[in-house]
Structures are given as C-alpha cells and as structure tokens.
Amino acid sequence: MDPSRAKNFIPPSDDNTPIGTLSPASAIAQSFTNVMMESVIADLNSSIDAPFEPAPAPMIKKDQIADLEEVPHGILRQAKKLDDYEFPVHRLKKKLTSENKIPLIIVACGSFSPITYLHLRMFEMAMDSINEETRFEVIGGYYSPVSDHYRKQGLAKSTHRVRMCELACERTSSWLMVDAWESLQHEYTRTAQVLDHFNEEINIKRGGVETPTGEKIGVKIMLLAGGDLIESFGEPNVWKDEDLHHILGNYGCLIVERTGSDVRSFLLSHDIMYEHRRNIMVVKQLIYNDISSTKIRLFIRRNMSVQYLLPNSVIRYIQEHRLYKGSEPVKQVMGSKE
Ligand SMILES: Nc1ncnc2c1ncn2[C@@H]1O[C@H](COP(=O)(O)OP(=O)(O)OP(=O)(O)O)[C@@H](O)[C@H]1O
Numbered sequence: 001m002d003p004s005r006a007k008n009f010i011p012p013s014d015d016n017t018p019i020g021t022l023s024p025a026s027a028i029a030q031s032f033t034n035v036m037m038e039s040v041i042a043d044l045n046s047s048i049d050a051p052f053e054p055a056p057a058p059m060i061k062k063d064q065i066a067d068l069e070e071v072p073h074g075i076l077r078q079a080k081k082l083d084d085y086e087f088p089v090h091r092l093k094k095k096l097t098s099e100n101k102i103p104l105i106i107v108a109c110g111s112f113s114p115i116t117y118l119h120l121r122m123f124e125m126a127m128d129s130i131n132e133e134t135r136f137e138v139i140g141g142y143y144s145p146v147s148d149h150y151r152k153q154g155l156a157k158s159t160h161r162v163r164m165c166e167l168a169c170e171r172t173s174s175w176l177m178v179d180a181w182e183s184l185q186h187e188y189t190r191t192a193q194v195l196d197h198f199n200e201e202i203n204i205k206r207g208g209v210e211t212p213t214g215e216k217i218g219v220k221i222m223l224l225a226g227g228d229l230i231e232s233f234g235e236p237n238v239w240k241d242e243d244l245h246h247i248l249g250n251y252g253c254l255i256v257e258r259t260g261s262d263v264r265s266f267l268l269s270h271d272i273m274y275e276h277r278r279n280i281m282v283v284k285q286l287i288y289n290d291i292s293s294t295k296i297r298l299f300i301r302r303n304m305s306v307q308y309l310l311p312n313s314v315i316r317y318i319q320e321h322r323l324y325k326g327s328e329p330v331k332q333v334m335g336s337k338e
C-alpha cells in the first residue's frame, strides 16, 4: 500500500525547515526515542538498582550461557562498609569435579570504571585456555575493583564500580563474582596483598576445596590481567620487586594479550617474569576485543551510544546514577591508553 494514502500520513512540510529541525510529528517520535534511551532494556518501570525481590528460582541449566540479563542468578550484594563485609562464595564450586585436577581461582584486579564486555570476556578466554592447556579446574572467578584511594582519572566511586560489576556478573554470567574487600579498604591496597586476602579467605579460613573423595586440598590463586597491566611491571617505581616475586612465584598470572602489545617478548625481557615463567600463562585473544573503559566514559560524556560494548544492566545503572557526565579532561581521556 502507498503509505501516503494512510489515514495518519503527514506530508513532508514544504516550508524551508532545515533537515534535522523537528516538525511536530517528529517531535513526538523524538520524545519516544528519549524515553527508550533512558531505559535500554525491559524492567521499564523499575530501577535497575532496586533491591532484589526473590522470585521463584529461574530454571537455568548448569552451563547455560544464554543472555541472563533478565534472569538474575545467584544474587549477592556486597557490603558498603568494611564492618558488614563477607567474602562472597555463592558461586564458588564446593567440590572438585575431577580427582586429577588442581583447583584454581581467578582474580581480576582493576578499576572497572565501568566494567565492559572485554572485562567479562577476559575470564571466558582464560577459562578456554586453562581447559585446553592445563590440569586446573576453575572453581571460581572474582573481580576485585580498586578502592577510591587509587587516584586514577575517571574512577567512579567504588560503591558504583562494585555495583556495576555485580550487575554484570549477576546478569550475564553464571560463575563470576565480585569481591568488595579491596574497594572497602581505608587505604590503597597493593595487588600482592589482595591476592593474600583471597588466599586467607579460601585456603586458610575455608581450608581449600573438597575433592571428589571428600578430603580438602589447597586452591591455586592466579591473577588475571591484560598485557598493558603486565607491561607496567617493567615501569620504574610502579611495582615493588618483592611483590612481583610474591605474585608470580606464590600465585601466578594469566595474561590476556592486548592488541598491539607483544606479551611474549616482554616476558622474555623482564628478569622477574622470566624467572617465574612457568607460573605465567599467556591467553591468546582469538577474536580481538579492545573495548576500553576510558573511551566508554568519553562516549557517555559526548552522548554517544555505548550499547553492545557493556551489559545493558550496566548502561542502565550509569544512566540512573548519571555517571561519567562530569569533568574528566578530554585530553587525558584520550591520552591515557592510546
Ligand atoms: N584491550 C585490552 N586487552 C586485554 N586486557 C585489557 C584490555 N583493556 C583492559 N584490560 C585489562 O583489564 C583489567 C582491568 O583494567 P582497567 O579497569 O584499567 O580497564 P581499562 O579498560 O584499561 O580501563 P581504563 O581505560 O580506565 O584504563 C586489567 O588487567 C587490564 O590490563
């Protein structure tokens, strides 16, 4: 049918209104678009941060990877004060599946301001490499966002960063968790101390994990980091040598290679890393992903779309709390990682 014959058809105006200027009809369309922009997904009438109402347990299969954005699964809200802090274990495997495997926990430290699909993919890429190349069995994965004392450009308040990580984990993953301990500390906590905290919670307080035969064994803890973070190991006065020996010798590191950075050459050239090379695993990005939180913040400030770069629940949280609209100098935004 010819649309111009439809009852509600409004002919294009024949005045000289410049393209892009709203006529009354398109003004309505525009206001509708604005409403949609404010609420990018379902739950149209509820706040993304509203307390979780326990609903009948959703039927989720053990390894389901479907989009869980609307199917909260294993909810746990982190404390906002150190006094109320509890180590999250709601998604930690209670028992090893295989007797021949070594239990492993993966910990990602960073700003996560905001968390993006790259930060979520890092864990999946690491999991694939571990399953393919090692005898480890991953029993849990944690984000540990830095505290507000880490004075870095563009850092939203830690309560926001922790909550965004929680939303991303709850709504897109069935195994990832967020630990707020580091973010709640009253001073900056070095990464070596953060890994010690995980060791304390998992191996000392809980005695490790149960094997299929019922005995408890120690859990290996590894730091998950991108190539850029690892390259900062070589920068003067950033990391203490003793910390690097502790992190790489007593724990270990999973390094997700970053576009344009040659992690393997760096590994060869760095004495401490080379010494501990057997405790370091390079995770290849078979599909390169270079989403950067810095650019996300810039896009938000410029009112550009960030959809499909981070989970919808995180986008909604940013919209509701009006994050990243502020005063981060653009020059520094573009300069920091380029
Ligand atoms: N493109 C990337 N490839 C691999 N790893 C990455 C990439 N971007 C970030 N990472 C890793 O993600 C972890 C969290 O880093 P961070 O929160 O600083 O992310 P970011 O996107 O680089 O943030 P910002 O842009 O604010 O510096 C770090 O281990 C970092 O190395």
Ligand SMILES: O=C(O)c1ccc[n+]([C@@H]2O[C@H](COP(=O)([O-])O)[C@@H](O)[C@H]2O)c1
Pocket (backbone or CB within 6 Å): 109, 110, 111, 112, 146, 150, 152, 189, 190, 191, 192, 229, 232, 238, 239, 240, 243
């Ligand atoms: O422990 C250290 O000495 C240390 C030195 C530099 C960076 N880090 C950690 O590295 C993480 C990522 O930092 P960034 O600046 O890339 O967001 C963050 O968790 C920091 O606490 C840690």
